Amino acid sequence: MFRVLLLHKDFPGQFRPLALSLLADPRVEVRGLGQREEWRLPGLTPQLYRDMPAVAAGTHPYLLSAADHVIRGQCALRDAVGMAQQGYRPDLIIGHCGFGDTLYLKDLWPDVPLVGYFEFYYHSRGADVGFDPLFPVTLDDLARVRTLNVVNLLGLEAVDLGVCPTEWQRSLHPAAFRDRLQVMHEGIDTDLACPGPVPALALPDGTVLTQGDEVVTYVARDLEPYRGFHVFMRALPEILRRRPRARVAVAGGDGVSYGPPPAGGGSWREHLLGEVGPALDSSRVHFLGPVDHGRFLDLMRLSSVHVYLTYPFVLSWSMLEAMACGALLVASDTPPVAEVVRDGVNGLLFPFFDTGMLASRVVEALGRGAALAPLRQKAREMVRARFDARTQAVPAWRQALARFGCPAPAGI
Structure with missing residues (x-):
């Protein structure tokens, strides 16, 4: 033995x-x-x-x-x-x-x-x-x-x-x-993380999302700058203005996994809501808190566009699992991401700090969902072939x- x-x-x-x-x-x-x-x-x-x-x-x-x-x-x-x-x-x-x-x-x-x-x-x-x-x-x-x-x-x-x-x-x-x-x-378990139908997803505030809805997703262990939460939040007002039917589902905790907390105390979610809140249609932005793995996968299957950002740091399992689920990925063009995502082939990239480009790429993905379906397929194929x-x-x-x-x- x-x-x-x-x-x-x-x-x-x-x-x-x-x-x-x-x-x-x-x-x-x-x-x-x-x-x-x-x-x-x-x-x-x-x-x-x-x-x-x-x-x-x-x-x-x-x-x-x-x-x-x-x-x-x-x-x-x-x-x-x-x-x-x-x-x-x-x-x-x-x-x-x-x-x-x-x-x-x-x-x-x-x-x-x-x-x-x-x-x-x-x-x-x-x-x-x-x-x-x-x-x-x-x-x-x-x-x-x-x-x-x-x-x-x-x-x-x-x-x-x-x-x-x-x-x-x-x-x-x-x-x-x-x-x-x-x-x-x-x-990555791509037999588990895979495309598929999702029953209506009830959110904590009573909103029900279906695969027929226009849903932008963002997920991180904790909502913090290392995973680009500040950049994402600053892009949201423009995304919601240009896509009046879009809803945003944000999953993640209020702690800090990497880097410092906000200087004034509180969470980064509270800090960013204080910054962009007046320009944000809060009725269409849903904070789910931490979610279990099964609910995360259902979010990825339901997602119209999934946004992922990271500093030049450790690549998240969540990005690969999102791709394995066939999510249409809009991601930061940082080294760990660029090793996996080819712009226009299996996802859409943007410069990390460019909130205008992030908003435009999300709007493009929402507007051209059917035409960009091959990117979903290529994303899953790449994860299956490499990971x-x-x-x-x-x-x-x-x-x-x-x-x-x-x-x-x-x-x-």
């Missing part, structure tokens, strides 16, 4: 499709470690870190993230030592290297291959930091951002194989380490893991 130890702070995180494949293989035994369980996997209950201490008060501001990751790495090591004392030794370790979970496992098991997932290497210029003039960057910010890579660099030195989900994310890592980084996305979990991503992962002795399914 080949033993795989899988680690992720929010278990299983990006490893869900791979974990399901490994669990279905009778030749493989999978164990999991993590801080919390995000998804329940049939046949696997991860061991969760106990009594993880908080970062000490007075820690240098540059080191707050690193200290949190070191503490998580110590928790993972402590639990791994307990497993080793009971006779357990994995044949392969797979983990996310950005949160500290894998930091010290090579010290316990130096001869066990380690495959690490590297999501984002921070840069003080040329990526997310300094991209938005809304947030001027100080020298102190640049020094802090440089320090954020401490855990990434320790991980890059330790792994036998590193994995990045996209070419652009790989390109952010230092050239000296890129040879050990392979591009493999974790995969489908069952036929593309998981086979690529299993083939890569076979280098370390992990049994591969027949035909790989």
